[in-house]
Amino acid sequence: MNYRPLSITILAFASLACLGIAQTAKPPADKWEAPADAAAKPNPEAKNPDAAAVGRKLYMRTCVGCHEEDGSGKDTGAANLRSPEVQAQSDGALFWKVSNGNTAAGMPSFASLPETDRWDVVTFLRTLKDANGTGAEGSGQGKKDSPQGPKSKGR
Amino acid sequence: MFNIWRLLFLLLLVPPAFAQEDAPYFVTYDHHLEEPGNLELEMNTTTGVPRKGQRAYVAPFAELQYGVNRWWTSELYLEGQSTAGDSTLFTGWRLESRFRPLAAEYPINPVLYLEYENVNEASRIQKEIVGKAPLGFEPNSELRQTHAHELEAKLILSSDVRHWNIAENFIVERNLSESEGFEFGYAFATSRRLTQSVSPRPCHFCRENLVAGLEFYGGLGSTQSFGLQQTAHYAAPVLAWALTDKSTLSFSPAVGLTRHSNPVLLRAGYSYEIRGFRNKLRRFFGSH
Numbered sequence: 001m002n003y004r005p006l007s008i009t010i011l012a013f014a015s016l017a018c019l020g021i022a023q024t025a026k027p028p029a030d031k032w033e034a035p036a037d038a039a040a041k042p043n044p045e046a047k048n049p050d051a052a053a054v055g056r057k058l059y060m061r062t063c064v065g066c067h068e069e070d071g072s073g074k075d076t077g078a079a080n081l082r083s084p085e086v087q088a089q090s091d092g093a094l095f096w097k098v099s100n101g102n103t104a105a106g107m108p109s110f111a112s113l114p115e116t117d118r119w120d121v122v123t124f125l126r127t128l129k130d131a132n133g134t135g136a137e138g139s140g141q142g143k144k145d146s147p148q149g150p151k152s153k154g155r
Numbered sequence: 156m157f158n159i160w161r162l163l164f165l166l167l168l169v170p171p172a173f174a175q176e177d178a179p180y181f182v183t184y185d186h187h188l189e190e191p192g193n194l195e196l197e198m199n200t201t202t203g204v205p206r207k208g209q210r211a212y213v214a215p216f217a218e219l220q221y222g223v224n225r226w227w228t229s230e231l232y233l234e235g236q237s238t239a240g241d242s243t244l245f246t247g248w249r250l251e252s253r254f255r256p257l258a259a260e261y262p263i264n265p266v267l268y269l270e271y272e273n274v275n276e277a278s279r280i281q282k283e284i285v286g287k288a289p290l291g292f293e294p295n296s297e298l299r300q301t302h303a304h305e306l307e308a309k310l311i312l313s314s315d316v317r318h319w320n321i322a323e324n325f326i327v328e329r330n331l332s333e334s335e336g337f338e339f340g341y342a343f344a345t346s347r348r349l350t351q352s353v354s355p356r357p358c359h360f361c362r363e364n365l366v367a368g369l370e371f372y373g374g375l376g377s378t379q380s381f382g383l384q385q386t387a388h389y390a391a392p393v394l395a396w397a398l399t400d401k402s403t404l405s406f407s408p409a410v411g412l413t414r415h416s417n418p419v420l421l422r423a424g425y426s427y428e429i430r431g432f433r434n435k436l437r438r439f440f441g442s443h
Contacts, residue, residue: 053355057363060400065190068430069400075431076192103259106191106225112260112315117353 032105034089034096041092045119055124058117062110071128078106082128094122178320179395181407181422182283182372183344185322186264186313188255189222192433196220199424201280203417209292212238214246214279221432228253236279242295247274247302249282253311260315268309268324276301281420283307284374285328286338287385290417304331319347320368336378344370346393364397370407373416387416402427 045051060069067073071081079086086094098118101109110118178185181199189195197218205211216234223229229252237243251270276291277298285307291298306329313322326340346368353363373388375381391409398404402425409420429435 050355054353057353057355061397064400065193065428065430075434076190077434101259106258108258109260114351120353 032097032102034093038096039090039093041095043091043095043119043122045116045123046091048120048123051120051123052127053124054117055120055122056127058113058121059124062113063121066106071125081125087126087128091119091122091126094125095119098122178322178344178346179366179368179393179403179405179407180322180342180344180346180370181391181393181405181409181424182281183322183324183342183370184253184266184268184309184311184313185320185344186255186266186311188225188228188253188266189220190430191222191224192431193222194219194429194432195426196429197424197426199280199422202421202423203279203281204419204421205292206418210239210241212236212279214281216280216282218426226255226258232280232282234274234278234280236277236295238277238279238295244277244295244299246278246280246299247272249274251307262314262316264313266311266313268307268311270305270307270309272303272305272307274303274305275299276303278303283309283326283328283340283342284372284387284389285326285340286335286374287376287380287387287415302332305329306331318351319345321345324372338377339375339381340373341375342370342372344368344393359398360396366395366397368393370409373412385415386413388412389416389420391420391422401430 066076066078067081073080099111101107199216201214203212214236218232220230232249234246236246249272254267277295308327310325322344324342328338349362349365370391374386389409391407393407395403395405405424407422411417
């Protein structure tokens with residue numbers, strides 16, 4: 001009996017298992033902030049009346065599995081996108097987070113989405129409201145600066 | 156000759172792109188696991204169009220796919236079979252787990268797949284094609300007497316490249332009930348959304364909700380007799396239609412490429428995702 005294919009298979013599986021253990025041993029990033037220059041970027045889709053509708057479709061395709069339809073993540077344990085902490089961040093900061101992800105904490109990078117699509121998703125995120133009625137308009141937009149940098153203009 | 160190493164090398168040069176969503180395949184697996192805590196319910200059927208002298212069959216199977224955590228998805232299969240002019244019977248169950256060792260997106264993303272099967276010889280779902288033994292066409296009453304306890308492992312390599320998903324599965328299976336050696340198989344597939352543009356208007360039957368692709372799968376013999384002789388191979392176009400953001404309809408007519416294959420396998424499936432299933436269940440039972 002030829003055991004060579006089996007040996008190769010076992011070796012491949014063992015190598016990948018080791019990689020997996022190494023990956024899971026990596027501590028999650030506890031501080032996840034956009035650089036100031038990225039956070040200061042204005043949202044080029046902010047004045048596009050279709051941006052939020054397109055962003056919603058993309059959100060329902062790629063984000064809803066973790067963040068849920070209302071953005072709360074209450075059943076999945078993902079970040080609450082309606083929370084003041086998230087809504088207080090600038091569009092540029094959210095764009096940077098969508099683009100770069102934080103895989104150690106479970107958030108994938110969506111850099112492969114076209115840039116316009118990512119801005120559309122950010123525009124849609126601004127339409128999400130918290131249970132107490134706060135959200136884009138109520139929590140973050142009025143403030144001059146967030147910890148991540150200034151808000152985008154014209155919205 | 157265009158060899159596999161050249162293809163893998165080219166894949167390494169291309170940056171990863173798009174997807175994140177499930178591919179429409181019936182046999183091939185890609186690297187996208189179920190989101191943690193979510194449960195996906197699937198109903199599928201494999202309909203075998205027979206050769207002359209054989210009987211047509213329909214083999215339905217249910218899949219319950221659960222995201223244990225972000226690197227582990229587990230799945231239970233319950234399968235049955237109905238043969239024209241014969242009987243309808245439960246053919247067994249399968250339990251599989253998929254492990255994604257690397258969380259970040261890479262040009263090639265490996266996933267390890269391990270499955271235990273407790274099925275009888277009347278099983279017809281043809282979820283994977285391995286080895287070279289053709290399907291038996293004895294009456295179901297005879298086939299159901301022979302049980303198989305099988306272990307199966309797959310190395311799944313998958314890439315999202317410029318709006319395309321490309322997935323390769325290398326399969327090894329061991330029947331613990333009989334000494335058949337280790338059996339081998341493969342599955343390759345590619346797919347993409349019909350259009351990348353997203354309309355701001357709601358739509359149901361439109362190109363942006365359709366994903367099309369092509370699968371190839373088949374057996375490669377066993378350690379007792381490795382090779383393509385007497386093996387079954389299929390080419391299968393696949394089409395998936397996202398009915399809603401939670402549910403998808405899929406269809407695939409697979410064409411047999413050798414005389415040991417069924418001439419045609421018609422596969423159809425419906426999937427529905429329950430998001431936050433774990434927390435819903437906890438709340439239902441009164442704990443956190």
